[in-house]
Amino acid sequence: xxITLPRIMKNGNQVQSVVKALAxxxxxxxxxxxxxxxxxxxxxxxxxxxxxxxxGTLCQKGYLQQDLSxxxxxxxxxxxHLGSIVEHDKELQSTAxxxxxxxxxxxxxxxxxxxxxxxxxxxxxxxxxxxxxxSIVPIGQRSPLHAGADGxxxxxxxxxxxxxxxxxxxxxxxxxxxxxxxxxxxKEMVRQxxxxxxxxxxxxxxxxxxxxxxxxxxxTGQVVAGISLSxxxxxxxxxxLKKFKQSVIKAAAEISRALGYTxxxxxx
Numbered sequence: 032x033x034i035t036l037p038r039i040m041k042n043g044n045q046v047q048s049v050v051k052a053l054a055x056x057x058x059x060x061x062x063x064x065x066x067x068x069x070x071x072x073x074x075x076x077x078x079x080x081x082x083x084x085x086x087g088t089l090c091q092k093g094y095l096q097q098d099l100s101x102x103x104x105x106x107x108x109x110x111x112h113l114g115s116i117v118e119h120d121k122e123l124q125s126t127a128x129x130x131x132x133x134x135x136x137x138x139x140x141x142x143x144x145x146x147x148x149x150x151x152x153x154x155x156x157x158x159x160x161x162x163x164x165x166s167i168v169p170i171g172q173r174s175p176l177h178a179g180a181d182g183x184x185x186x187x188x189x190x191x192x193x194x195x196x197x198x199x200x201x202x203x204x205x206x207x208x209x210x211x212x213x214x215x216x217x218k219e220m221v222r223q224x225x226x227x228x229x230x231x232x233x234x235x236x237x238x239x240x241x242x243x244x245x246x247x248x249x250x251t252g253q254v255v256a257g258i259s260l261s262x263x264x265x266x267x268x269x270x271x272l273k274k275f276k277q278s279v280i281k282a283a284a285e286i287s288r289a290l291g292y293t294x295x296x297x298x299x
Contacts, residue, residue, distance in 0.1 A: 065103040126289045134282045141166040141261045166261035180230035180244040181259040187224040188254030209234045241267040243275045245283035250291025
């Protein structure tokens with residue numbers, strides 16, 4: 032596979048050393064698993080010293096590896112690790128989607144799935160309810176972890192040190208008059224989620240909205256996502272809440288089983 036670097040580099044907004052490094056990685060294929068500095072230099076039409084310098088840096092970071100017997104480079108295990116993350120997320124979404132559709136259709140309420148992204152949660156699946164008044168959670172929406180049941184089920188994946196660090200280093204902003212910002216209260220709520228496997232919040236993040244959420248675990252027993260049912264507060268009667276909780280718990284358990292989780296798995 033030949034790559035014409037000058038064409039790639041026309042956009043002046045790009046960091047050229049990064050573009051060159053990525054172009055080096057793209058030189059490799061199933062047919063050409065090992066390449067020398069000369070091979071790469073000729074493919075990209077860039078000087079050998081530049082290739083050598085960038086390849087050396089990529090080696091240090093694990094994106095390339097070098098065979099010392101012939102000095103040729105091949106793709107490194109760091110790329111395998113990153114690819115595994117992408118594959119894991121694809122498996123998570125494809126597994127959860129039909130189950131969340133069933134949950135959405137059972138009540139006609141919005142369902143969605145969040146994962147942790149640094150110190151926030153990000154929505155990766157969102158299925159809008161069919162009522163005239165309904166919650167809307169856009170895919171890609173970033174939200175705080177401390178505000179609402181949907182965030183706190185993800186905090187249940189943190190060990191005690193991670194949780195303490197998060198609560199100490201994060202601005203626990205209020206979004207409504209009911210947002211929980213007390214650190215000890217949040218720790219206790221996370222403890223209860225670990226014990227009961229479900230959380231409910233009323234107007235903590237969005238006024239007029241109730242969230243019922245459960246953690247999803249993988250084959251290792253680690254919490255990898257949270258699923259939520261979002262209901263307008265006027266439809267969240269005590270009787271309905273019991274049914275909502277039962278169904279969300281069931282859906283989370285079904286997704287977790289499909290991901291290989293059993294009660295004997297490790298994790299929390």
